[in-house]
Amino acid sequence: MPCVLTPNSTTQDGPAASPGSRPTLRDRTAGLLAEHLRPTTTFLLVGGVVFLLDAAMYNLLVFWSPGEGWGTGLMHTTPLLAKLLTIAAASCLTYLGNRFLTFGDRPRPHTARSIVMFLLVNLIAAGLQLSCLGFSRYVLGLDSVLADNISGTLIGQVVSTSFRYVTYGRFVFPKR
Template identity: 75%
Template sequence: MAGHEEPSTTRRRPSAVRRRPRSTLRSLVEEHLGSTTKFLLVGGIVFLLDAAMYNLLVFWHPAHGWGEGLMHGSPLPAKVLTIAAASCLTYLGNRLWTFGDRPRPDTSRSILLFVLINVIASGLQLSCLGFSRYVLGLDSVLADNISGTLIGQAVSTSFRYVTYGRFVFPRR
């Protein structure tokens, strides 16, 4: 039927991007900003302890001072030790403070998931250090701290933040 137009309807086309109401967006930001800030503070303190412990093990010798430490030839086992110590402190800080407002899940399940996530995150961090040491051949204090501590920590912390809130300390 040429020239025949359908009457207009009051239906709107679905928008490709739906906007959240301002109050919902504000509450979302407030909710995540608090936990993110707490997570980063806990992580920052533990990061400093991890870096200090690693540098003492790898680059400080009790008899000779700074240079080659007791574990200079074994940087990955040294990093495993410091990550293990840091992980215990991270669990306590996040359980008691960052996610302290969430219900306490079954402790054995929570700890098992925490350990599993930390093993994966540790693998990410160790691969950064291992790549620098064994592929690039860099073994200085600066190279180890950039690859294993800064880059490795940034990668593993991002992974931890997403997975802790979702699996270890869930809302429900």
């Protein structure tokens, strides 16, 4: 049986809003949640998949040797270059995932502008992530698998992903 509300009727949650009234805090919160829940969830899912790929590639490059197995890998002495390579590969997947999944409902921006903004945002984000790894490696002198994964992959990824989330929605995939 459909529920029809008149200006003087009430809902289960309280009085119905009249046509000229301002939205309640609950209405605004529900609206914000509806607007941001799907893109935030999708962004985190895309980021999670790419995070796993980035971590796996980095660990293979830095800590795995084809002839000797785990220990000191081919790029152990150049961890920043290894991380830069993995960030570049992950960024390509991030762009595709966010363009078509997270922000797929937004109008298609001019491709050249979108790609330039994406590259700029990712260069800054890569710098943030590399600075976390570089600080751990070269200032603190930590070069173990655990230290690299905490500083470069975990902390660096949290910092760079937070930056990306804010800037992708505003500059790379804008609403208009």
